[in-house]
Amino acid sequence: MYSIAITSRTLHFLQPAGTSRGVYTTRKSFYLTLSDSGRPGVTGLGECATLPDLSCDALPDGEYERTLRRFCTDFCRTGRLDIDALRPYPSMLFGLETAKAQLDAGGSTDFFGTPFGRGEEGIPINGLVWMGTFDEMYRRLEAKLEAGFRCVKLKIGAIDFDRELDLVRHIRRTFPREQVELRVDANGGFRPEEALQRLEALAPYGIHSIEQPVRQHQWREMVRLCAASPLPVALDEELIGVNDSTEKARLLDTLRPQYIVLKPSLHGGMAGTREWIRLAGERHIGSWITSALESNVGLNAVAQLTADVYGPHISLPQGLGTGRLFADNIPMPLAIRGDQLWACRQEKDRPDVTAPASDKNRWQ
Known part of the structure; x- marks a missing residue:
């Protein structure tokens, strides 16, 4: 018999995380601790969190928690995830999938028995340079390169585009494309009438790709x-x-992008992410997976999924380096070494998501 305890926790960014949609200074997450009376002492932990003005299931806190409670109740009663019912709530689906995957793995953070999960190989990741002033972005870029990153993604759209172009130009004077792969992410920040001109201005500098040039x-x-x-x-x-x-297939067939970038908590949980990758692959459209400002609990789940979907020996850098964003992150056996994310199997840290008793609820 399943039971789920829920706690909530607000995490604080070390530095404001700026996008073209605004600046985040805190992040609230709900954590699901799943247990099974038939497996005493074994639990699975999942994270449910939305991004305001971005997630399709970004509901007010009270409504979000009530909806999450209903799905937890349904799962504990039936013992199965109703994927179709949960499709409109990808962050909740992702949290439930994560908790169940860890429980099924006997409580291990190695969900799927991959070389990454066993600590035998790392996943290559891109270094992320957040929006800021020219000087801030350049200092952040230098720090990523000094840390050993060979693929760097720049968030653009916060300052004047000519200044951002100057930054790209300056990077390429020092670091040729054979040495550093550059990705840019506009987060929908370009106006339609200017977008193509800006892409043409970026093209001479050997950019790998541009994410979401105009709003969806x-x-x-x-x-x-x-x-x-x-x-x-x-x-x-x-x-x-x-x-x-069917809607996913229509979007891919109509727009025909070169790549899609998948965040499980935004794009359908683990099940939805696997479906996107399958549909894209059938159309020869590339893909990679990235985290969405989760704590280390969600980051580990995204990494385990990435290793299961693409591994072993992943060559395309993934977007899994956000675990160092928070001042009060939750300990997990993860480490960034150079430009790779590793699961450290020798570590025995157990996540601590305790909260005041008034914040806890249990369903059976």
């Missing part, structure tokens, strides 16, 4: 950009809220 739901413009862009276009926000398999 502008399909006519996105079709034109994907077809005419001198840079490979990767879709991210465009995929949010597209939960039905």
